[in-house]
Amino acid sequence: MAVITMREALNQALAEEMQRDENVFLMGEEVAAYQGAYKVSKGLLEKFGDKRVIDSPITELGFAGLGVGAAMVGLRPVIEFMTFNFSILATDQIINSAAKMLYMSGGQFNIPIVFRGPNGSAYQVSSQHSQALESWFAHFPGIKVVMPSTPADAKGLLKSSIRDDDPVIFLEQERMYGMKGEVPDGEDFTVPLGVADVKREGTDCTIVARSLAVPLALKAAEELEKQNVSVEVIDPRTIRPLDIETIINSVKKTNRVVIAEESHPFCGVAAEISAQIMERAFDHLDAPVKRLSGVDVPMPYARNLERLALPDVDKIVAAVREVSYM
Amino acid sequence: MSELKVIPLRPRGGGTGAAGAGLAEAEATDEINASEMRREHEDRLHRQEELIEKIEPAKLIEMLYQMILIRRFEEKAAEAYTLGKIGGFCHLYIGQEAVAVGSIAALRPDDYVMTSYRDHGHAIARGTSPDEVMAELFGRAGGCSAGKGGSMHLFDRDTNFLGGHAIVGGQIPLATGVAFASKYKGTGQVSVVYFGEAAVNQGVFHESLNMAQLWKLPCVYVCENNQYGMGTSLARAMSQQDVSQKACAYGLASEFVDGMDVLAVYDATCRAAERARKESLPSLLEVRTYRFMGHSMSDPGNYRTRAEIEKHQERDPVKVLAASLKNKGIADDAKIKEIEDRVRTEVERAVKFADESPEPAPEELFTHVYANPINVTGKP
Numbered sequence A: 001m002a003v004i005t006m007r008e009a010l011n012q013a014l015a016e017e018m019q020r021d022e023n024v025f026l027m028g029e030e031v032a033a034y035q036g037a038y039k040v041s042k043g044l045l046e047k048f049g050d051k052r053v054i055d056s057p058i059t060e061l062g063f064a065g066l067g068v069g070a071a072m073v074g075l076r077p078v079i080e081f082m083t084f085n086f087s088i089l090a091t092d093q094i095i096n097s098a099a100k101m102l103y104m105s106g107g108q109f110n111i112p113i114v115f116r117g118p119n120g121s122a123y124q125v126s127s128q129h130s131q132a133l134e135s136w137f138a139h140f141p142g143i144k145v146v147m148p149s150t151p152a153d154a155k156g157l158l159k160s161s162i163r164d165d166d167p168v169i170f171l172e173q174e175r176m177y178g179m180k181g182e183v184p185d186g187e188d189f190t191v192p193l194g195v196a197d198v199k200r201e202g203t204d205c206t207i208v209a210r211s212l213a214v215p216l217a218l219k220a221a222e223e224l225e226k227q228n229v230s231v232e233v234i235d236p237r238t239i240r241p242l243d244i245e246t247i248i249n250s251v252k253k254t255n256r257v258v259i260a261e262e263s264h265p266f267c268g269v270a271a272e273i274s275a276q277i278m279e280r281a282f283d284h285l286d287a288p289v290k291r292l293s294g295v296d297v298p299m300p301y302a303r304n305l306e307r308l309a310l311p312d313v314d315k316i317v318a319a320v321r322e323v324s325y326m
Numbered sequence B: 001m002s003e004l005k006v007i008p009l010r011p012r013g014g015g016t017g018a019a020g021a022g023l024a025e026a027e028a029t030d031e032i033n034a035s036e037m038r039r040e041h042e043d044r045l046h047r048q049e050e051l052i053e054k055i056e057p058a059k060l061i062e063m064l065y066q067m068i069l070i071r072r073f074e075e076k077a078a079e080a081y082t083l084g085k086i087g088g089f090c091h092l093y094i095g096q097e098a099v100a101v102g103s104i105a106a107l108r109p110d111d112y113v114m115t116s117y118r119d120h121g122h123a124i125a126r127g128t129s130p131d132e133v134m135a136e137l138f139g140r141a142g143g144c145s146a147g148k149g150g151s152m153h154l155f156d157r158d159t160n161f162l163g164g165h166a167i168v169g170g171q172i173p174l175a176t177g178v179a180f181a182s183k184y185k186g187t188g189q190v191s192v193v194y195f196g197e198a199a200v201n202q203g204v205f206h207e208s209l210n211m212a213q214l215w216k217l218p219c220v221y222v223c224e225n226n227q228y229g230m231g232t233s234l235a236r237a238m239s240q241q242d243v244s245q246k247a248c249a250y251g252l253a254s255e256f257v258d259g260m261d262v263l264a265v266y267d268a269t270c271r272a273a274e275r276a277r278k279e280s281l282p283s284l285l286e287v288r289t290y291r292f293m294g295h296s297m298s299d300p301g302n303y304r305t306r307a308e309i310e311k312h313q314e315r316d317p318v319k320v321l322a323a324s325l326k327n328k329g330i331a332d333d334a335k336i337k338e339i340e341d342r343v344r345t346e347v348e349r350a351v352k353f354a355d356e357s358p359e360p361a362p363e364e365l366f367t368h369v370y371a372n373p374i375n376v377t378g379k380p
């Protein structure tokens, strides 16, 4: 197994899937000649040519819709948003077209498309460039939402997303592109959608975390181990459909749960998971479910304020101690 | 710093060919548009004779038949709506039949067609059976979208009819993507997309035209300018009302077309489709038309005068073609009656089919959400 960065893992997934299926193409701003704003598409233009790696104008709604149309007639577009903040301009085509097409056509037109790019906070880029939008997209039936937290998951899940016959929102994290990890060799390696991963086993408290919150939760678990608290960390990896079974099974074992996320709490993914735990494992809970979300304010610029707005290891440790009545 | 330059609009010349043929008048009110249209129509009458000679009689009769079929179908749909058999929004195509029929007649069977919520006529012209269209309006399992789409979302994979779309302008980038796919795969298929003039004010119209010309995509953009977006006239919604002229901003070829003349629409679409197929270039057709009914079945329509509607009804596209065919000796009264009889039977059959088609089974509520459903609940 090679140790590579998340960025390289994503790049490999794209290259391998483009090699495997000539109907796969990559389109987005700066993906070709510039090699990607975050260099995820490095080398792809040279390898596959400008027919399949296409620099688009800054026209998010336009190229999102173009991708959905191309998917209606058999192509498998990968549409990159330079960041998901800009996908907000494209939500009409994602939600009104991609998510509904199969249903409202009575099963005639499925949309095999991936919308991908960085989601969530970056480094002091302020309010309009720091949004985590998973709960928006996960709200809608017809869409799948994927959020990897390791290079291996990033590669395996992106390959599965490209092969999937439905629209997939694939949310990366700018702060994690440089993160290194072991990635299994071989082009056949994939990670199935809709399957959560137990990132660390434990017995006293479950932390459900995704994307950026996963490495934080794992560090918190190490810290808590020193305090004699055994923490289980579960990464759902796919937000919709959500592998709630794995979460419920863990809660039944630990009886306590903290859900960590960088997005806003209101109507968020943690709120949904919390509700489902309440519905399905209420009698197993020894403490109320604790949400640890990004603070409910637009992201500030100042470094100290930005830190305060995001979850961190200390906050997660404190949350686990709280539900453990420590 | 250079001064802002206002580019003068060129007077509209004959309505064919040149990109950016535009309105001459400074104030393009509806009144001026209508009288212009009439003048243009007179010009067109003798051109139409030439066109009639170029087109096979069987094809001409087929176009007349399709227009009458759509007209009678829509009248029946209106009746069924008032009887409560059709729910929701129901946008009729009466008055605009020449646009779908003339343009679709210019296409290959494997070309792609996509339109807005005002889609019954396009589906029928494309070859979806009126039975399945009516059943869809009735919300039945036998509908062309299995009863899940309704009036605004007709789809038919067999005829490459890629749907009715109900977000104003939403279908424009989709069809651009379909054209992208044709070019990518090198199939020579043309993508044709219809939208109202109100959709031209949506940003995505401009985004799409820009991409189509930039990447040379085989797409024909057909603006059905019926001069109203719901109750808002063109003059109250568009600062520069010459839609065909908007193509200039992106370097697209465009034409202004009389949408009450099915042969003019056919002719212009032949040119645009050929440009798409042979040169892989997009075109914009502004097809001036008029809807004789309200925006939808629930629209009382008090933003237009009776006189205005009647003025346009003088140029009813069905009557215009019937008259020309009679003049040229291609169809006589007996032939037209034969078509009317055939259409009556077909529309009655469509209603019967729709009435008899079952409602979708309750289990269908949960099908077609995903093409690859993932069972995460552990339940079968």
Ligand SMILES: Cc1ncc(C[n+]2csc(CCOP(=O)(O)OP(=O)(O)O)c2C)c(N)n1
Residues within 6 Å of the ligand: B118, B166, B167, B168, B195, B196, B197, B198, B199, B200, B224, B226, B228, B229, B230, B295
């Ligand atoms: C984005 C959006 N805004 C508003 C509406 C409501 N609406 C439906 S049709 C319509 C008028 C559209 O007029 P036009 O594009 O000229 O088409 P026509 O109905 O005349 O065929 C409006 C405002 C909508 N469906 N979508």
Ligand SMILES: [Mg+2]
Residues within 6 Å of the ligand: B196, B197, B198, B224, B225, B226, B227, B228, B229, B230
């Ligand atoms: Mg209109």
